[in-house]
Amino acid sequence: MNVPRPAWADIDLAAIRRNVSRVAAGLTPNTKVMAVVKANAYGHGDVEVARAALEAGASWCGVILVDEALRLRAGGVEAPILLLHEPPAERMEEALRNDLTPVVFTRKGIEAVSDAAAKLGRSAAVHLKLDTGLNRLGCPPDQLVDIATALSKESHVEVHGLMTHFAFADEPANPVIDAQLERFADMCERLRALGIEPQMRHVGNSAAAITRPDAHFDMIRLGIAMYGLSPGPQVDGHVELQPAMQLKARIAQVKRCRAGDAVSYGHRYRLEHDGTIVSIPLGYADGWPRALTNNAHVLIGGKRYPAVGTVTMDSFLADIGNDTCEIGDEVVLIGTQGEERITADEVAARLGTINYEVVTRISTRIPRVFHG
Numbered sequence: 001m002n003v004p005r006p007a008w009a010d011i012d013l014a015a016i017r018r019n020v021s022r023v024a025a026g027l028t029p030n031t032k033v034m035a036v037v038k039a040n041a042y043g044h045g046d047v048e049v050a051r052a053a054l055e056a057g058a059s060w061c062g063v064i065l066v067d068e069a070l071r072l073r074a075g076g077v078e079a080p081i082l083l084l085h086e087p088p089a090e091r092m093e094e095a096l097r098n099d100l101t102p103v104v105f106t107r108k109g110i111e112a113v114s115d116a117a118a119k120l121g122r123s124a125a126v127h128l129k130l131d132t133g134l135n136r137l138g139c140p141p142d143q144l145v146d147i148a149t150a151l152s153k154e155s156h157v158e159v160h161g162l163m164t165h166f167a168f169a170d171e172p173a174n175p176v177i178d179a180q181l182e183r184f185a186d187m188c189e190r191l192r193a194l195g196i197e198p199q200m201r202h203v204g205n206s207a208a209a210i211t212r213p214d215a216h217f218d219m220i221r222l223g224i225a226m227y228g229l230s231p232g233p234q235v236d237g238h239v240e241l242q243p244a245m246q247l248k249a250r251i252a253q254v255k256r257c258r259a260g261d262a263v264s265y266g267h268r269y270r271l272e273h274d275g276t277i278v279s280i281p282l283g284y285a286d287g288w289p290r291a292l293t294n295n296a297h298v299l300i301g302g303k304r305y306p307a308v309g310t311v312t313m314d315s316f317l318a319d320i321g322n323d324t325c326e327i328g329d330e331v332v333l334i335g336t337q338g339e340e341r342i343t344a345d346e347v348a349a350r351l352g353t354i355n356y357e358v359v360t361r362i363s364t365r366i367p368r369v370f371h372g
Contacts, residue, residue: 001110001340002257003367003369004367005281005365005367006249006250006252006328006368007248007249007250007280007281007282007286007335007366008249008367008368009043009044009245009246009248009366009367009368009369010245010246010247010335010368010369011044011045011048011244011245011363011368011369011370011371012214012242012244012245012246012371013048013052013244013370013371013372014052014262014371014372015228015242015243015244015372016044016049016053016054016056016227016228016372017055017056017372018054018056019055019073019226019227019241019242019244019347020033020035020052020053020056020057020058020222020226021056021057021194022080022239022240022314023209023210023220023222023225023239024057024071024146026210026239027209027213027216027217027220028211028213030052030218031161031193031216031218031219031220032058032059032060032218032219032220033053033057033058033059033060033215033219033220033222033350034058034059034061034062034082034202034219034220034221034222035049035050035053035054035058035060035061035062035123035155035222035226036061036063036084036222036223036226037053037061037062037063037068037072038049038062038063038064038065038068038082038203038223039068039360040068040360040364041227042224042227042229042347042356042359042360043225043245043287043359043360043361043362044245044359044368045073045370046063046072046075047071047072047077047366047370048154048368048370049226049227049244050072050075050077050079051075051076052228052372053222053226054077055062058079058083058222059079059220060079060080060081060082061077061079061080061081061082062081062221063081063083063100064083064084064085065083065085065087065099065276066091066094066095066166068085068100068184069081069083069095069100070094070098073078073098073099075083075095076199077199080099080101081099081100081101081264082100082101082103082127082161083095083100083101083102083103084103084221085103085137086102086104086109086129086137087102087230088104088107088142088211089108089109089111089112089115090317092107092112092113092115093116093120093250094115095116095118095264096113096117096120096122096124099164101125101127101160101161102124102126102127103126103127103128103129103163104126104127104128104129105129105130105131105139106130106139106142106147107146107147107150107234108149110126110150110151110154110157111150111154111156112202113167113281114154114157116155117156117157118156121260121309122156123155123156123157123158124156124157124158125158125159125160125161126157126158126159126160126161126162127159127160127161127162127163127198127200128147128151128159128161128162128191128196128198129163129164129165130144130162130163130164130184130187130308131164131185132164132179132180132181132183132187133167133176133179133180133183134164134165134166134167134180136165137326138164139167140189141153141183141186141187141340143170144156144187144190144191144192145194148190148191148194148196149194152194152195152196153197157200157249158200158299160197160199160200160208161198161200161201161202161218161219162184162187162191162198162200162201162202162205163190163201163202163203164184165205165214166173166203166204166207166208166370167180167323169204169206169207169208169212169231170185170207170231170232170234170235171232171234172207172208172212172234172235173234177212177215180203180264181203181214181215183242184201184203187267188201195329195367199218200219201209201217201218201219202217202218202219202220202221203215203217203221204216204217204220204221205220205221205222205224205231206220206222206223206225206226206231206235206338207219207222207225207231207235208220209221209222209225210225210231210235210239211234211235211238214222222338224355224356225239225241225247227243227244227245227291227359228241228242228243228245229243229356229359230242230345230355232279233335233359237324242333243343245334245335245344245359245362246290246332246334246335246336247279247282247332247333247334247362247366248329248330248332248333248335249282249330249333250281250328250329250330250331251277251278251279251280251300251325251326251327251329251331252278252279252280252281252327253279253326253327254276254277254278254279254325254326255276255277255278255279256275256276256277257271257274257275257276257277257305258271258274259271259272259273259274260353261307263277263309263317263326263354264308264309264310264312264316264317265309265310266310267307267311267347268293268310269294269312269317269319271319273321274321275319275320275321275322276319276320276321276323276324276325277308277317277318277319277320278317278320278325279315279316279317280298280307280315280316280317280318280331280333281315282314282315282333282366283311283312283314283315283316283317284311284312284313284315285312285324285363285365286363286365286366287314287362287363287366288311288316288333289305289310289311289332290311291309291318291350291351291370292307292347292350292351293309293311293316294306294307294308295307295350296333296347297321297331297342298318298331298333298342299331299332299335299336299337299338299340299342299345300318300320300322300323300325300330300331300332300337301323301325301337301338302327302337302338302339302340303320303323303338303340304340304342305318305319305320305321305323306307306318306319318331329331332348333347334347334358339356343355344358344359
């Protein structure tokens with residue numbers, strides 16, 4: 001394996017395909033799958049993951065930024081791509097020129113799409129986002145008539161889809177989900193009465209795709225589960241998922257220290273006994289946060305060891321006691337080695353966050369090595 005630095009993320013594309021297939025197997029017939037590959041495919045590598053997901057049966061890709069979509073196009077991805085946030089007006093013409101489908105939810109966005117489409121001498125398909133209770137982005141119910149009126153005046157704009165987003169999808173029995181579904185159905189009916197009847201509706205993310213068949217509609221947006229990570233404890237066990245990322249490095253230095261010696265900035269870790277400290281060439285600039293100072297484990301030689309001392313920009317340390325290892329030996333920060341395993345969920349729990357953040361924060365300084 002030729003890696004440009006001794007720290008890398010190992011990405012199993014076969015796991016991506018399996019996760020897509022397993023979720024798709026439980027969907028309502030004729031429900032399509034959108035592979036959500038925003039944020040560099042949740043840190044996994046957007047072009048490669050998009051290709052794998054499409055090979056496994058996904059038919060759309062979803063991103064946030066125009067630049068994310070352009071990277072997919074440059075990588076040969078020809079499938080429909082939805083811009084999940086309304087893009088800036090100044091990027092709209094570029095988006096349409098590259099056959100991207102914008103989400104809109106404001107009059108300004110609708111006007112920007114129409115102007116861009118007119119300049120290009122064509123019509124533009126959009127997905128209208130409805131706010132059914134998340135109160136983040138989307139057209140709220142009391143602005144529905146205004147938005148529908150604006151759309152009706154724009155001859156260059158065609159509403160291809162209607163969408164919304166859940167506030168509690170990771171809690172399948174939460175009554176807010178039912179309330180949002182009811183509000184979505186009501187808003188769709190109101191739009192139909194106003195002459196807007198799109199061919200596609202989509203509301204379900206990974207959690208809803210797995211646990212709420214009543215939220216499948218015409219398409220689901222598959223994000224975190226595609227990467228083999230659970231959307232939340234209440235979704236665990238509903239479908240078998242396989243994590244696609246392992247974060248690894250090679251030992252940069254092995255140093256014997258005495259009892260009482262302290263290590264790294266601020267001497268925040270002091271050895272109680274003689275032992276061996278190893279240096280791991282990966283730090284907070286790579287997405288291994290400083291908050292993991294004296295607060296994580298690594299795997300070396302199939303055994304679990306404490307990560308010790310202050311995490312620095314480019315490295316951190318581990319205490320392997322009186323065990324032995326060599327410079328260049330493999331270290332697993334997230335993943336499996338022998339019978340031991342460290343999950344993104346374990347790291348997230350130590351940080352007081354969620355698995356989404358752990359994998360998406362792995363920086364572009366870390367090479368992605370793809371296989372499968």
